Amino acid sequence: MSDFSFGDSGCVDSGPNVGVVMGSRSDFETMSGALTLLEQLGIAYEVRVLSAHRTPQLLESYAARAERLNFSAIIAGAGGAAHLPGMLAAFTRVPVLGVPVQSKALSGQDSLLSIVQMPAGIPVATFAIGLAGAKNAALFAAALIATTNLTVRERLTAYRAAQTQAVLDEPFFEGH
Numbered sequence: 001m002s003d004f005s006f007g008d009s010g011c012v013d014s015g016p017n018v019g020v021v022m023g024s025r026s027d028f029e030t031m032s033g034a035l036t037l038l039e040q041l042g043i044a045y046e047v048r049v050l051s052a053h054r055t056p057q058l059l060e061s062y063a064a065r066a067e068r069l070n071f072s073a074i075i076a077g078a079g080g081a082a083h084l085p086g087m088l089a090a091f092t093r094v095p096v097l098g099v100p101v102q103s104k105a106l107s108g109q110d111s112l113l114s115i116v117q118m119p120a121g122i123p124v125a126t127f128a129i130g131l132a133g134a135k136n137a138a139l140f141a142a143a144l145i146a147t148t149n150l151t152v153r154e155r156l157t158a159y160r161a162a163q164t165q166a167v168l169d170e171p172f173f174e175g176h
């Protein structure tokens, strides 16, 4: 299949810590924002294309696998009638971080509302539409891992410090 369907990153600890899933190959450009950050922070992940609509059985077995492997989080991106994050959350207690992918028909409003409006009982943490959401989902997964992993904590702190410094280094700050 595709080069990103079953990929694992080479990262710190043994085995993937985070699952990154998307409803279609067409979501990859958006979800690559999460992959880049996970790599930058040295967090092991695996990537799969799974669909609530097209591969429902695979979705169920993947949720069980995530629990068996004790993933810290699943980042799930989908567009349109985006049931993937909610269905995954229904099948596993692993925290699901939902990324609404920008759809053509409704610019991602449909994706956002179908991910964020979970009825009480099965939560999905929902992020911004598109690339910003994918990046922030990865940073949020890092923050979850950082509660118990000192290495990731230090990397996340350094990432944020570098981001702050980049703003302070802007020439617009001269004379302030």
Ligand code: RP5
Residues within 6 Å of the ligand: 022, 023, 024, 025, 026, 027, 051, 077, 078, 079, 080, 101
């Ligand atoms: C969703 O349908 C996917 O997450 C994707 O964002 C959207 C369109 O999928 P394709 O028709 O491009 O495969 O399930």
